[in-house]
Amino acid sequence: MTQEKWMIEKTYYETFLTESEKEHPVNVLGNAYFEEQKNEIYDLSHIRYAQGEIYFHCKDYETAIFKWENINNELEPWAKKNIADAYYELGLLSSAEDVYTSIQADDKILNMEVALQLFSLYIERNKLELAYGEIEKAISIDPDYPNVTSLAKSFYEEHEDWDKAVELAVNEAIRTESLQWLSTLNSYIDREYTGNFTPGYFYSLLISAYRVDRNHFKGITSSLWNSHQYRENYLDWIRTINDIFLNIEVELYDAWQEISTLYKNTYYELMEGPFLVKDLQNVMPNLLVNWFKTTNAPNALPVTAAVLAWSDLFPSTIDTEIVHEAKELLAQARGEEVNLEESLQFFNQIIKWAESNRLEVGYKLKWLIEQIAHSKEKHLVIAGTVGSGKSSFINSVLEENVLESTTSTLSFLQHDDHIEMNEIFEGGKRTWNDRSEQHEAMTSGAYVEWRLPSNLLNKLGCRFIDTPGLSGSSLRLKETFEYFPLADGVLYVIDANTSLPDHEAEILAEMRDYVSDLPVHFLLNKMDEVDNEYDAESILKDIQEKIDIIYPGAKVFPYSSVKAVSLQQDDLARFIESEYKVNERKGEGERSAQILYVVRQTLTKLLNKRVAMEKGLKNSIEKNEDILNRLTGFMNSxxxxxxxxxxxxxxSYREVVAQMKAEMAEEVPNRLRECSSLIGEESDFRQVHIELNEKMNEKIQDYLRSDLLPKMNELLLDWVTSTNGELTETQTYLDEMCATFNDLFEEDRLSLPCDFKVVEDWQRDISRMTGRSQIEKENIMMRLKPAQFLLKSAGKLLGVLPQNKSLLSNQYKKYLEHESFEDVTQSITNKFFLQFEMFERALEQDVLILFKEPRGNLAETVNEVQAEIETSQESLAEMKSNPEAYYDPLTLFEVRLLQYEFMKKAGGSNAFSYSR
Incomplete structure (x- = not known):
C-alpha cells in the first residue's frame, strides 16, 4: 500500500503493526509510545498521528483532534486535513472549512483531497460559487484523479449548468479521447445545451473525434449541424465544418451519406435564405467542394450540377480540378432529377420574392404555369404570318368560326362539351359570352382560352395554341417566339399563293433559335386556290425544298380551309399523331423542363424590371416634383x-346696400314732411304730437313695405344672379385646372368642386330679409328737441282756445315742412339695415365655405404628392445604396436554375438552352 493511500484512508497506523501481531492497534501504539519516550531524542509525532487515526475510526473525534494537534513533522499538513475531516464529521463545518483553507502544501494528492472535501463541504453549506471553484481547482490539478470529472459532471448536471457541463465534456473528450465523453457530449448537443458556444469552439473536438472514431465524429457533426440550423451563427458553423472537411481525408467507403445529405440540405437552405452573395462567397465554394467529396457517384447529380452552376456564375471560386471532375461525373450521372413539384416550388419562391419587392408578376404568368403543370395533354402551337390563313385553318378544323385575326398573346383551344371563352389578364380571369366582348378580348393582348366541342381535338387529345400573326420587328417576333418552347410542337401555316417569300424565310430562320428541341412541321394552306394538280405538286415541291434548307427533316402537309373538313380530317389527324406523338402524354420531366424555361424568362424580366423600376422612380420623382411645383403655385393662386x-x-353687395341707404336717406324725410297735411285747425293740439308720431311710423312702414323692400329684393336677387355667374366661371376655371392636373397625374385624382349651396343660402336669406318690413316704432315727434318741446307746450296751453288753433296749425306745419329729420332717418336706417349688414359681415366667411373643399382637396393632394416624392426618393436611395438586396437573390435564383438545367440535361429531359 502506498503512503498516499494510507494518508487518504487514514490507515497509516498499519505501518506499526506486524502480520503476526494479534494485539489491538491501540495497545500496539501505546507500547510504541512508551518505547519511543525511552530514547534520548524521541519524536512522538508519527505515533500520535497513527493514534489519531484509530480514534477517528472509532468516532472519538475529539481525542483524534487532540492527537493530531500535536504533530510537528512532515505529517503535519495531513494531520491538519484529518482535523478538518473530524470537524466535518462532528458537524462543525465552519471550523472544518477554516482548517481546510489554512493547509499549505506541495503535495498534489493532499491538495486534491482537500479540494474535494471543500467541494463537498461547500455544497452542504450551499456555497455553490466556492464549490465551483474547488471542483475546477481539483480538475486543474489532476483531471485523472479518481472520480473527479465524474463528480464535476454530476454537479454541473444537478445544477443544470450546461455550459460548464459542455466545457467539461469537450475538454475531456479531447484529452482522454474517450468514446464515453463523446457520447455524453452528443447527448448534450441533442438536448440543445450547446447554444451558447460559437461553432469554432468545437473545431478541435471534431478533429479529435474524427481521429478516434468515425461514427462518433459523424454523429456529433450531425447533431451540431442540426443545433446550429436557423441560428444567427449558422454561417459560422458552415465555415467551421467546411474547414474541418477540407483538412481531413474523406474516403467514400466510410459511408458519408448522412453528411452529404446535410450538405445538400444546407445548400438549398442557404440558396433560399435571406443571404446575400457576399455572405455566401466565402462559404458556398467550400460547401460545394465538401458536398462533392462526401457524395458517392450514384447520388452525385445534384451536387455536380450545383458545382458547375456556381462555377459558371462565379468563375475561379472552385478549384478547376473539382470543376473538371464534376463535368465528367455529370456526363455519366443519372438518377435524381428535378421533379415537377420541385420546379413549381422554385417558381413560387421567385414569385413570392418578386411580390415582396413590389414587383407584381400578374395572374397571366401564374395561370400559364398552372396550365403547364397540371395538363398532361400535348400543346401544339399554330403559327404563321399575317394573311397565311392560319385563323381560317383553325376555324375549319374546329368547325366553328371562333377565330378572327387576333393580337392576343396566346389563344388556347381545347375540346369540351360546351363553348366558353375565358380572358386571362394580369388582374385575373373573366368569362365572355357576347360576341362583341369576345372580339374585344381577342385583340386585348391577353391570353384567351377557348373551350369548345371539337372532333379533331378530342380525337388527338391535345390543345392548339394560336399565336398572333408573325410580322413586324425582330423584337415583336422575339416576344412571340419566347412562348414556343412551352408547347410540344409547332405547326407553321404557309400560304400556298406566296411560295414562301424571303421575309418569311427570315422569320423561320429566326424562329429556329427558339424551337431547337421541338418538332416543327408545316401546313401548306389555301391549296384550293391553286389552278390545277400540276401546279399544286410544283408548289408543294418548291416549298418542301425551301423548308429543307431551314428545317431539315420537316414535313409539309397540303391543306384547304374551304374544302370539306371530313375529307381532310383523318389525314390531318394521322399527320399530327405521327409527327408530334400527341397520343403520348407529357410526363413530369417534360412539364418540369417547361416550367424551368418559364423561370428563366421570368428572371430575365425581373432583372429588366429592376432597371425599369429605378428609371420609373426617377421619372416619378421628376414628374411629381414638377406637379408639386405647379400645385403649390396653383394653391397660392x-x-x-x-x-x-x-x-x-x-x-358689389355693399354697393347695392349703399344705393338703398341713399334712397332711404332722401325718401324718409320727404315722407315725414308730407305728414304736415295731417295738421289742421280742427286738430287737438294737446294730443297732436302723439297722433302725428303714430301716422309718421305708419307712413314709414308703408314706404318700407311697398317701395323699398321690393326694389331691394330685385337688386339683391340680381346681385345673387351676377355673383353666381361669376362663381360659375370660377368653377369652370377650377374644372379646367383639374383636367390639366389629372392629365399630368394620368388619373382622375384631383377634384375641386365649390360649395354652391352657399349661393342657395344667400337667396334664401335675401328672400327672408326682404320679405318682412316691420321695424320697431320710431320716436319722431316726442323727442326733447326745443322746437318739439315748444310746440307740445303751446298746444297744451293754447290749444283749448279756438282763436289759437290757426296759429298752432301754422306753427306745426311750418315745423314739419322745414325739419330735416336727419337723426330720425339715421335711426330708421340703422334699424332697417342691421340684418343686411350682418349678412354682409358673413359674406367673407361664406366665400371661405364655398372654396373650402377645393382648398382642402388641393392641400391634401399637395401633401400626397409630397409624400410620394419622399417615398420614391427613399426607395431610390435604398436601391442605389443597397443594390445587392435586389440583384443578389436574382443571382442565387440564377445559380439554382442553372443547377436544375444541368440536372435536366444530364437526366435526359428536354432542357432549354440559355444565354447570358
Missing amino acids: LGDLEKDKARVISK
Whole structure:
C-alpha cells in the first residue's frame, strides 16, 4: 500500500503493526509510545498521528483532534486535513472549512483531497460559487484523479449548468479521447445545451473525434449541424465544418451519406435564405467542394450540377480540378432529377420574392404555369404570318368560326362539351359570352382560352395554341417566339399563293433559335386556290425544298380551309399523331423542363424590371416634383382668387346696400314732411304730437313695405344672379385646372368642386330679409328737441282756445315742412339695415365655405404628392445604396436554375438552352 493511500484512508497506523501481531492497534501504539519516550531524542509525532487515526475510526473525534494537534513533522499538513475531516464529521463545518483553507502544501494528492472535501463541504453549506471553484481547482490539478470529472459532471448536471457541463465534456473528450465523453457530449448537443458556444469552439473536438472514431465524429457533426440550423451563427458553423472537411481525408467507403445529405440540405437552405452573395462567397465554394467529396457517384447529380452552376456564375471560386471532375461525373450521372413539384416550388419562391419587392408578376404568368403543370395533354402551337390563313385553318378544323385575326398573346383551344371563352389578364380571369366582348378580348393582348366541342381535338387529345400573326420587328417576333418552347410542337401555316417569300424565310430562320428541341412541321394552306394538280405538286415541291434548307427533316402537309373538313380530317389527324406523338402524354420531366424555361424568362424580366423600376422612380420623382411645383403655385393662386372673390362679392353687395341707404336717406324725410297735411285747425293740439308720431311710423312702414323692400329684393336677387355667374366661371376655371392636373397625374385624382349651396343660402336669406318690413316704432315727434318741446307746450296751453288753433296749425306745419329729420332717418336706417349688414359681415366667411373643399382637396393632394416624392426618393436611395438586396437573390435564383438545367440535361429531359 502506498503512503498516499494510507494518508487518504487514514490507515497509516498499519505501518506499526506486524502480520503476526494479534494485539489491538491501540495497545500496539501505546507500547510504541512508551518505547519511543525511552530514547534520548524521541519524536512522538508519527505515533500520535497513527493514534489519531484509530480514534477517528472509532468516532472519538475529539481525542483524534487532540492527537493530531500535536504533530510537528512532515505529517503535519495531513494531520491538519484529518482535523478538518473530524470537524466535518462532528458537524462543525465552519471550523472544518477554516482548517481546510489554512493547509499549505506541495503535495498534489493532499491538495486534491482537500479540494474535494471543500467541494463537498461547500455544497452542504450551499456555497455553490466556492464549490465551483474547488471542483475546477481539483480538475486543474489532476483531471485523472479518481472520480473527479465524474463528480464535476454530476454537479454541473444537478445544477443544470450546461455550459460548464459542455466545457467539461469537450475538454475531456479531447484529452482522454474517450468514446464515453463523446457520447455524453452528443447527448448534450441533442438536448440543445450547446447554444451558447460559437461553432469554432468545437473545431478541435471534431478533429479529435474524427481521429478516434468515425461514427462518433459523424454523429456529433450531425447533431451540431442540426443545433446550429436557423441560428444567427449558422454561417459560422458552415465555415467551421467546411474547414474541418477540407483538412481531413474523406474516403467514400466510410459511408458519408448522412453528411452529404446535410450538405445538400444546407445548400438549398442557404440558396433560399435571406443571404446575400457576399455572405455566401466565402462559404458556398467550400460547401460545394465538401458536398462533392462526401457524395458517392450514384447520388452525385445534384451536387455536380450545383458545382458547375456556381462555377459558371462565379468563375475561379472552385478549384478547376473539382470543376473538371464534376463535368465528367455529370456526363455519366443519372438518377435524381428535378421533379415537377420541385420546379413549381422554385417558381413560387421567385414569385413570392418578386411580390415582396413590389414587383407584381400578374395572374397571366401564374395561370400559364398552372396550365403547364397540371395538363398532361400535348400543346401544339399554330403559327404563321399575317394573311397565311392560319385563323381560317383553325376555324375549319374546329368547325366553328371562333377565330378572327387576333393580337392576343396566346389563344388556347381545347375540346369540351360546351363553348366558353375565358380572358386571362394580369388582374385575373373573366368569362365572355357576347360576341362583341369576345372580339374585344381577342385583340386585348391577353391570353384567351377557348373551350369548345371539337372532333379533331378530342380525337388527338391535345390543345392548339394560336399565336398572333408573325410580322413586324425582330423584337415583336422575339416576344412571340419566347412562348414556343412551352408547347410540344409547332405547326407553321404557309400560304400556298406566296411560295414562301424571303421575309418569311427570315422569320423561320429566326424562329429556329427558339424551337431547337421541338418538332416543327408545316401546313401548306389555301391549296384550293391553286389552278390545277400540276401546279399544286410544283408548289408543294418548291416549298418542301425551301423548308429543307431551314428545317431539315420537316414535313409539309397540303391543306384547304374551304374544302370539306371530313375529307381532310383523318389525314390531318394521322399527320399530327405521327409527327408530334400527341397520343403520348407529357410526363413530369417534360412539364418540369417547361416550367424551368418559364423561370428563366421570368428572371430575365425581373432583372429588366429592376432597371425599369429605378428609371420609373426617377421619372416619378421628376414628374411629381414638377406637379408639386405647379400645385403649390396653383394653391397660392387659389388663395388669391378666394380673397379676390370675397372682396368683389362683398363690394358689389355693399354697393347695392349703399344705393338703398341713399334712397332711404332722401325718401324718409320727404315722407315725414308730407305728414304736415295731417295738421289742421280742427286738430287737438294737446294730443297732436302723439297722433302725428303714430301716422309718421305708419307712413314709414308703408314706404318700407311697398317701395323699398321690393326694389331691394330685385337688386339683391340680381346681385345673387351676377355673383353666381361669376362663381360659375370660377368653377369652370377650377374644372379646367383639374383636367390639366389629372392629365399630368394620368388619373382622375384631383377634384375641386365649390360649395354652391352657399349661393342657395344667400337667396334664401335675401328672400327672408326682404320679405318682412316691420321695424320697431320710431320716436319722431316726442323727442326733447326745443322746437318739439315748444310746440307740445303751446298746444297744451293754447290749444283749448279756438282763436289759437290757426296759429298752432301754422306753427306745426311750418315745423314739419322745414325739419330735416336727419337723426330720425339715421335711426330708421340703422334699424332697417342691421340684418343686411350682418349678412354682409358673413359674406367673407361664406366665400371661405364655398372654396373650402377645393382648398382642402388641393392641400391634401399637395401633401400626397409630397409624400410620394419622399417615398420614391427613399426607395431610390435604398436601391442605389443597397443594390445587392435586389440583384443578389436574382443571382442565387440564377445559380439554382442553372443547377436544375444541368440536372435536366444530364437526366435526359428536354432542357432549354440559355444565354447570358
